[in-house]
Amino acid sequence: MSTDNPEIGRRITIGDVETNYHDCGTGEPVLLLHGSGPGVSAWANWRLVLEGLAPPFRLLAPDFAGFGYSTVAADYVFSREAWLAQLVGLLDALGLDQVDVVGNSFGGSMALALAIEHPERVRRLVLMGSVGVPFELTPGLDAVWGYTPSLDGMRELMGIFAWDQSRITDELVELRHAASTRPGVQEAYARMFPAPRQRWVDAMAHDEAAVRGIRQPTLLIHGRDDRVIPLQTSLTLLHWIDDAQLHVFGRCGHWTQIEHAAAFQRLLRDFLGADSAAD
Numbered sequence: 001m002s003t004d005n006p007e008i009g010r011r012i013t014i015g016d017v018e019t020n021y022h023d024c025g026t027g028e029p030v031l032l033l034h035g036s037g038p039g040v041s042a043w044a045n046w047r048l049v050l051e052g053l054a055p056p057f058r059l060l061a062p063d064f065a066g067f068g069y070s071t072v073a074a075d076y077v078f079s080r081e082a083w084l085a086q087l088v089g090l091l092d093a094l095g096l097d098q099v100d101v102v103g104n105s106f107g108g109s110m111a112l113a114l115a116i117e118h119p120e121r122v123r124r125l126v127l128m129g130s131v132g133v134p135f136e137l138t139p140g141l142d143a144v145w146g147y148t149p150s151l152d153g154m155r156e157l158m159g160i161f162a163w164d165q166s167r168i169t170d171e172l173v174e175l176r177h178a179a180s181t182r183p184g185v186q187e188a189y190a191r192m193f194p195a196p197r198q199r200w201v202d203a204m205a206h207d208e209a210a211v212r213g214i215r216q217p218t219l220l221i222h223g224r225d226d227r228v229i230p231l232q233t234s235l236t237l238l239h240w241i242d243d244a245q246l247h248v249f250g251r252c253g254h255w256t257q258i259e260h261a262a263a264f265q266r267l268l269r270d271f272l273g274a275d276s277a278a279d
Contacts, residue, residue, distance in 0.1 A: 007043040007179075008069050009061075014089035016076060020069035021062035021090065022046075025054025028123075029099045030272060031087070031114075032061040033107030034068075035129075035254075038147040038157065038189055039179030041068030045104060048261045053268060060099070062090055064110070066188040074184075078192045080204060084113045091121060100272050102126040105229055105254065109204040116210045124272055125218040128264075129229045129254050133236045134205045137198045140227040140254075145193035145200065149181045163225045163253040211240045218244040219271045221264065223252030 009022035022042055030053075034045035042061035043050070050059055063070035064083050076082075087110065091099065100123050103111025108130025115122040140160045147153060154177040158168045180186060193200045218241045222234040231248065238246045247267060249260050257264045 006047070007041045009043070012090065012093055014086050014093065016072060017065040017086050018071045019062055019065075019086060019090060020071075021060060022050060023094075024050050024059045024061075025057055027056045027058050028272065029058045029060060029096050030268075031091075031099045031101045031111075032059060033087075033101065033103040033110050034061070034064065035105035035107055036067070036192070037144055037161070037176075038149075038154070039176045039181075039185065041179065043068070044176070044179070045107075046257065049102075049257055049265060049268070052261070052265045056269075057100075057272065060090075060094070060096075062087070064107075066192060071184075072188070074187070076188075078188075080109065080113055083110055084117060087114055088118060088121070097121065098123050100124045100126070102128065102268065103130060104128045104257065106131050106204065108132050109206070112206050112211065112214070115214050115216055116206060119215070122216050125214070125216045126221065126268060126271065127218065127234070127237060128221040128256055129223060129226055130220070130233060130237065131201070131204045131229060132206050133208075133211065133233050133240070135201060135230055135233050135236075137201050138228060138230060141201070141229065142197055144228060145197050146195060147180070147189070149177065149186055151177050154180065160227050161254045162259060163223065163251055163255075164259055167255075167259070208240060211237070212242070214241050215243065217271075219267065220244055220246040221256055221267065222246070222248050223254060223256050223259070224248050224250045225252055226254045228254040 032046045101111040108127040109132035112132040155173045220234045
């Protein structure tokens with residue numbers, strides 16, 4: 001495996017998962033949790049953040065089991081519980097008692113899971129275009145989870161993710177298509193969210209009372225024009241989480257961290273750098 005590939009970081013064995021993760025910068029630890037698009041990896045999702053925010057933070061960005069370059073056996077059972085065990089195992093292995101957590105889309109549901117099941121491990125919470133509450137499956141998310149590899153199919157998906165269609169270059173489409181067709185990748189992806197897919201939205205949703213029990217300061221970020229995860233999910237979270245604030249970007253789809261990279265990073269820097277003693 002070429003070390004020239006920026007998607008490949010460090011490797012650590014967490015249970016049954018050979019976990020690929022990035023560890024950049026110094027300072028307060030921040031765990032970055034990626035979404036569930038085909039061919040996604042922590043680096044593909046967070047590359048601009050990894051370049052822009054480290055330092056003053058120590059940024060940890062793992063590939064979830066079945067995504068990117070984290071490898072599992074062919075019979076590995078994907079579930080919210082299994083992915084959560086991977087996250088807790090990573091924090092334990094790195095000796096981190098508490099982190100700030102930034103979750104994107106599917107990764108938002110996993111950030112919520114960590115805050116609900118292990119509240120002592122989470123200092124602050126950022127949820128971007130987050131899954132984790134009940135909503136009706138969108139055509140966009142159905143297309144994302146139902147992807148079968150082709151250049152045309154990947155081009156269509158990239159167009160669903162972005163508001164600014166000029167970002168959907170041939171190079172981007174070819175790179176993401178290649179990532180989605182690496183040996184074993186599509187096989188694992190097809191096993192995660194088979195049709196009918198509303199059940200996986202429901203499986204990644206958390207109990208209302210559990211979400212209302214979250215006490216960590218929470219920043220919610222959403223693109224107004226998101227065609228994958230509806231803005232209503234962040235509005236629900238705003239009502240359910242007591243210490244929450246919401247920032248909505250117009251002219252923005254599901255890629256807030258890319259389409260509004262500088263503003264997104266300023267939001268994170270201000271929110272995560274806030275003096276916790278003032279709470």
